[in-house]
Amino acid sequence: MEDIRIKSKADYQAAYQESVDHPEQFWAKIADTFDWKKPYDKVLEWEFETPDIKWFQGGQINMAENCLDRYLETQPDKTAILWEPNDPNDDNIAWSYKELHHRVCKFANVLKANGIEKGDRVCIYMPMVPHLAVALLACTRIGAIHSVVFAGFSAQSLADRINDSSCKIVLTTDGSFRGNKEIDIKGIVDEGVSKTSSVEKVIVLKRTEKFINMKEGRDVWWDDEMEKVDANCPAEPMDAEDPLFILYTSGSTGKPKGVVHTTAGYMVSTYYTFLNVFQYEDEDVYWCTADIGWITGHSYIVYGPLLAGATTLMFEGIPTWPDAGRFWAIVDKYQVNQLYTAPTAIRSLMANGLEPVARYSLNSLKVIGSVGEPINEEAWKWYHTYIGKGKCPLVDTWWQTENGSILISPIPHVTDIRPMYATNPLPGVQPIILDKDGNEITEPHEEGLLCMKFPWPSIVRTLYGDHDRMRNTYFSTFKGYYFSGDAAKRDNKGRYRIIGRVDDVINVSGHRLGTAELEDAINEHPWVVESAVVGFPHDIKGQGIYAYIITERDIDSQQAFKDEINETVRKEIGPIAKPDIIQVVPGLPKTRSGKIMRRILRKIAEGDISTLGDTSTLLNPDIVDDIVEEATTVN
Numbered sequence: 365m366e367d368i369r370i371k372s373k374a375d376y377q378a379a380y381q382e383s384v385d386h387p388e389q390f391w392a393k394i395a396d397t398f399d400w401k402k403p404y405d406k407v408l409e410w411e412f413e414t415p416d417i418k419w420f421q422g423g424q425i426n427m428a429e430n431c432l433d434r435y436l437e438t439q440p441d442k443t444a445i446l447w448e449p450n451d452p453n454d455d456n457i458a459w460s461y462k463e464l465h466h467r468v469c470k471f472a473n474v475l476k477a478n479g480i481e482k483g484d485r486v487c488i489y490m491p492m493v494p495h496l497a498v499a500l501l502a503c504t505r506i507g508a509i510h511s512v513v514f515a516g517f518s519a520q521s522l523a524d525r526i527n528d529s530s531c532k533i534v535l536t537t538d539g540s541f542r543g544n545k546e547i548d549i550k551g552i553v554d555e556g557v558s559k560t561s562s563v564e565k566v567i568v569l570k571r572t573e574k575f576i577n578m579k580e581g582r583d584v585w586w587d588d589e590m591e592k593v594d595a596n597c598p599a600e601p602m603d604a605e606d607p608l609f610i611l612y613t614s615g616s617t618g619k620p621k622g623v624v625h626t627t628a629g630y631m632v633s634t635y636y637t638f639l640n641v642f643q644y645e646d647e648d649v650y651w652c653t654a655d656i657g658w659i660t661g662h663s664y665i666v667y668g669p670l671l672a673g674a675t676t677l678m679f680e681g682i683p684t685w686p687d688a689g690r691f692w693a694i695v696d697k698y699q700v701n702q703l704y705t706a707p708t709a710i711r712s713l714m715a716n717g718l719e720p721v722a723r724y725s726l727n728s729l730k731v732i733g734s735v736g737e738p739i740n741e742e743a744w745k746w747y748h749t750y751i752g753k754g755k756c757p758l759v760d761t762w763w764q765t766e767n768g769s770i771l772i773s774p775i776p777h778v779t780d781i782r783p784m785y786a787t788n789p790l791p792g793v794q795p796i797i798l799d800k801d802g803n804e805i806t807e808p809h810e811e812g813l814l815c816m817k818f819p820w821p822s823i824v825r826t827l828y829g830d831h832d833r834m835r836n837t838y839f840s841t842f843k844g845y846y847f848s849g850d851a852a853k854r855d856n857k858g859r860y861r862i863i864g865r866v867d868d869v870i871n872v873s874g875h876r877l878g879t880a881e882l883e884d885a886i887n888e889h890p891w892v893v894e895s896a897v898v899g900f901p902h903d904i905k906g907q908g909i910y911a912y913i914i915t916e917r918d919i920d921s922q923q924a925f926k927d928e929i930n931e932t933v934r935k936e937i938g939p940i941a942k943p944d945i946i947q948v949v950p951g952l953p954k955t956r957s958g959k960i961m962r963r964i965l966r967k968i969a970e971g972d973i974s975t976l977g978d979t980s981t982l983l984n985p986d987i988v989d990d991i992v993e994e995a996t997t998v999n
C-alpha cells in the first residue's frame with residue numbers, strides 16, 4: 365500500500381507524470397490493492413462524444429467486501445464508525461470493523477428477505493445515525509443500487525426522486541433530532557410515498573421513539589427484521605461498471621439529475637484521494653461534518669475512509685447546539701486528527717467569536733479541510749489560525765457530485781498551500797481552462813471555464829434514464845471535454861483558483877440549487893404569474909436566494925404573501941431552498957425574444973446598480989427602474 369501514498373514533492377511529481385504518461389498503469393497499481401473476485405481485462409476505454417467511459421472492464425469486485433471483510437483479519441477490533449449523538453449527554457457509539465461487518469451482513473439479508481435483488485433501486489431517507497452507513501453498505505453488498513435522499517428534502521422532492529428511478533423500497537426512521545428540534549421523518553416519508561407507485565416496503569428504524577403510523581403490509585421495523593435473519597451474507601460479485609449508486613443533484617435547468625456512479629472506478633478514486641488528501645495514518649480519527657445525503661458524505665464519511673480501514677466519525681447534530689463550541693468539543697472528545705468541513709459552517713462559527721473556540725485545545729488536529737463552495741479569505745484565515753493553530757495544512761478541495769472524488773486539492777506537507785486556491789490537480793486529473801469559444805487559456809490569472817481533458821475513475825457515467833442529458837450537460841459545451849460549470853483561473857505556478865458557477869446554479873451553504881427548480885416551486889403558489897430567481901453574495905451562506913415575483917393581483921399584506929411563498933418552497937423542495945429576499949415586481953426585464961435578463965437581476969440583487977449596462981435593447985426597459993426603486997439592497 366505504501367507506494368500509493370504521496371509523502372514528498374518528488375512522489376507527487378512522479379505520480380502526476382505517470383498518471384498522464386501511463387494512466388492505465390498508474391490506476392492499475394491502485395486498483396490492484398483491492399480484493400477482486402475476478403481480475404479485470406482492460407483498465408480503461410473511453411470517448412467523450414457519446415460519452416462512453418469504462419474502467420476495469422471484465423473485472424468483478426464488491427464494495428462492501430473491500431470496506432469490511434478484508435479488514436476482518438488484520439484489524440477486527442479497530443473502530444470503523446464512531447458516532448456522536450445530537451445531545452452530548454446521550455451515549456455515543458463505536459462500532460468495530462467486526463461489528464460493522466456483522467450488522468451489514470444482517471441488514472443485507474433483511475433487504476433480501478424484503479424482496480430486494482441485485483440491480484433494484486433502494487431509496488434511503490435517514491438522518492445521520494450509524495445505521496445509515498449500514499444501509500449503504502448492505503445495498504452495495506448485494507448489488508442493490510442506493511439512492512440516498514438528504515433527510516431535509518420535502519415529501520415532494522422525495523417522491524420525485526423515488527419516481528425517477530422507480531425505487532422498490534424506502535429505508536427511514538421514525539423521526540430525527542437536530543439541535544433542539546425533533547423532525548417527523550416518517551410523516552414526510554408517508555406523504556412522499558403516497559405520490560409514488562413503485563414502493564413495496566418501508567423499513568423503519570427507531571430513533572426518537574415517538575408514536576408513528578405503520579402501514580399494514582408495507583411498513584416493517586428495522587429491529588424486528590434484524591431478529592429474523594442470520595449474519596451469513598456472501599458479497600455479490602459486481603461487474604466493475606455495474607451501477608453502485610444514484611445521487612440526485614441540481615442542474616441549471618429542469619428537475620434534479622440522477623448522477624450514476626459505478627463500482628470499481630468509484631472505489632479506486634475515493635480510496636486513493638482519501639489516503640492522500642487527508643494523509644490518513646493508522647491510528648488517526650477522521651471526521652467529515654457533511655451529511656451522508658450529499659456526495660461528500662458518500663465518498664468521505666463512508667466509502668473512502670472504510671476502504672482505507674480508517675476510523676470515521678459521524679455526527680448527528682448541528683454546529684451551534686447546545687452552543688457554538690460543539691464542533692470543537694467533539695474534536696477534543698474524540699481527539700480528531702483530520703477535520704473536513706464547509707466554509708458556511710466556518711463562517712457561522714466565526715460569527716460567534718473566539719470564546720467557544722478558546723474553551724478547547726484542538727491539539728489533536730493535523731489536517732483541516734474545506735469543501736462545497738469557494739472559501740473567502742476571512743474564513744480561510746480564521747479557520748487556519750484559530751482551528752488549525754497555524755500549523756495544520758488547510759486543504760481546500762474542489763470537486764462535484766459528478767466527479768465522485770476530490771479532483772483539485774493541496775496534499776498536506778507535500779504540495780503548496782495558498783489561501784483561496786484549491787491549488788494543484790491530484791494525480792490522474794487533467795484540467796484545462798477554456799474561453800467561451802473553446803480555446804485554451806494558458807495565460808496566468810486569466811479567468812475561463814474549467815474543463816477536464818481526460819477521465820478519472822470516478823467520473824459520472826450517466827444520468828439515470830437520460831444519457832442524452834448527460835451528454836448535453838457535460839460533454840456538448842466543448843467537444844471532447846468534460847465541462848464542470850465552474851469558472852477558474854491559474855496563478856503563475858499553475859495553481860487553480862475556483863471562482864464559482866457560470867450557469868444558473870446557486871450554491872447556498874454548500875447546497876446546489878437550480879434557479880429553474882426554485883422558480884418552478886415558487887410558481888406553484890396560485891397568485892404567482894411568473895418569477896425569476898438569482899443568487900447574491902451572503903455573509904454566512906456564501907450565496908443567498910433573491911426571488912423576483914410577478915403576482916396576479918395586488919398584495920394586501922406583503923409579509924403574509926412572503927410567508928406563503930416560503931411555505932410553498934419548503935413544501936416543494938425543503939427548508940434549505942427558502943428565498944432570503946422576495947420582491948414583488950410589476951414585470952421582469954426581458955429581451956425581445958422573451959428571455960429574462962438575469963444579468964440585470966443579479967446586479968440589482970448584488971446592490972450594484974451602477975453597472976447595469978445597456979438596457980435599451982430590452983422589450984421593457986422601464987421595468988428596470990421600477991425594480992431598482994423597490995429593491996432590497998443587501999450591500
Ligand code: WT7
Pocket residue numbers: 613659660734735736737738739760761762763764765766786848849850862863864865871874875876
Ligand atoms: C459545486 C459542486 C463535492 C463537493 C460538495 C459539493 C462548488 C465545490 C469547491 C471548492 C470552490 C467549490 C463548485 C462545484 N465547489 N467545492 N473547494 N471551491 N467551489 O458538491 O453539490 O456537486 O457542488 O460546488 O461550484 O461546481 P456539489
